[in-house]
Amino acid sequence: MLLTREEMTFDFGGAKLDPERDRELLGWMFNQFLYGEMTGIQVGHWLYDAPDVNAARFLARQSLEEMQHVDNFLRIMTSLGLSPGEAHWAVRFLSTGMMGGSWAEHVALEMAQGEGFVLMAFYGVIDTLDHKPSVEILRRAVKQEERHVEFGERETAKAIAGKAWLRRRLLGLSLVSMWGVRKLAGYMAKRTNLPDGTPHPVMRHLPEFLALANRCAELRLRRIGVLDRPLAELGGWRRAALVIEAYGGKALGGLARLVTWPLRLLPGWPKKKRLTDHYLADPHVAGFRLPAGAEPDVSDA
Numbered sequence: 001m002l003l004t005r006e007e008m009t010f011d012f013g014g015a016k017l018d019p020e021r022d023r024e025l026l027g028w029m030f031n032q033f034l035y036g037e038m039t040g041i042q043v044g045h046w047l048y049d050a051p052d053v054n055a056a057r058f059l060a061r062q063s064l065e066e067m068q069h070v071d072n073f074l075r076i077m078t079s080l081g082l083s084p085g086e087a088h089w090a091v092r093f094l095s096t097g098m099m100g101g102s103w104a105e106h107v108a109l110e111m112a113q114g115e116g117f118v119l120m121a122f123y124g125v126i127d128t129l130d131h132k133p134s135v136e137i138l139r140r141a142v143k144q145e146e147r148h149v150e151f152g153e154r155e156t157a158k159a160i161a162g163k164a165w166l167r168r169r170l171l172g173l174s175l176v177s178m179w180g181v182r183k184l185a186g187y188m189a190k191r192t193n194l195p196d197g198t199p200h201p202v203m204r205h206l207p208e209f210l211a212l213a214n215r216c217a218e219l220r221l222r223r224i225g226v227l228d229r230p231l232a233e234l235g236g237w238r239r240a241a242l243v244i245e246a247y248g249g250k251a252l253g254g255l256a257r258l259v260t261w262p263l264r265l266l267p268g269w270p271k272k273k274r275l276t277d278h279y280l281a282d283p284h285v286a287g288f289r290l291p292a293g294a295e296p297d298v299s300d301a
Contacts, residue, residue, distance in 0.1 A: 001149050001153065002220055002223040003116075003216055003220055007216065007219070010123075010124060010205065010208070012127060012202055013205075015128060015202045016201065017129045019080050019129075021194075023080070023081065023082070025200075025203070026080060026129075027080075028191075031087055034073045034087075035087035035091055036091065037073060039099075042096075043059050043062050047059040051275070052275065053284040054284055055155065056275055062144075065148075069144075072138075072141055076137055079131075080131065090181075090184040094117070094184075103155075103159065104166055105170065107156045108159070108173075108174070109170070111148055112153045112224065113152075113174055113220065114177065115148045115149045116149050116152075116216065116220055117181060119142065119145045120212075122138055122141065122142050126138050156170070156226065160226060167226050169245065170226050170246075171226050172244075173246045178214050178218075181217075182210070184210070188203070188206050188210070192207075218231050
């Protein structure tokens, strides 16, 4: 990944989440994770749009991993005596509402940025939850999430190469996702105290933790190449213009697809090329070789 575990780690000062004391809070937290992993069904949509064989293989594996994570969180919740419930609107917005409209938007917003936020949350729970079985499950899941983020970073950098307009669009959409994180922070700020009114040892750090999450998102954008300067150097009007340009471009694209829909039904009208149209030219297929010393399997089995 373009960011290290250390860069994405918040120091909670040794504070812990207690499975008994924090049962309601943990139920809320794990239900947000559960919803996020359930959105793994969206991977199937992007598998259809995969630009090459390696990307298609990665997405096929990712879809299976996301469904495994669903079972992992159900296992954690059951062991803690928790029940599945609804996700907060901000989490639904960040997970489903920010679903990309193109391959570039998918890898940038959902994989690099979205799963980057999730990964930081995983790190935070691993570092604070006082329940070893659950922590061990999360440690295994983290390795897969890290691969998802790395893939998103790499594919985003490839997608924006030589396309300044796409870089601006992804930056504008990323600003909206960071706004969503701030809204979630505002909601969670109400949960920073224990029932007796004293500050919760872990949750009192939440505003600073979510601020770090947005700083890491900004740093990731800079290292990918989507952002060429600190966000602090972009004034409010410039940020608003980027968001308007991003959604304006998406709206115009949608209108163009609507207007040309009857034409796209015509046999000679150019259609979007998918992997099934150009797989023979794919480097993995065209350049496939057996490993050195390997013998071809000619058995009937």
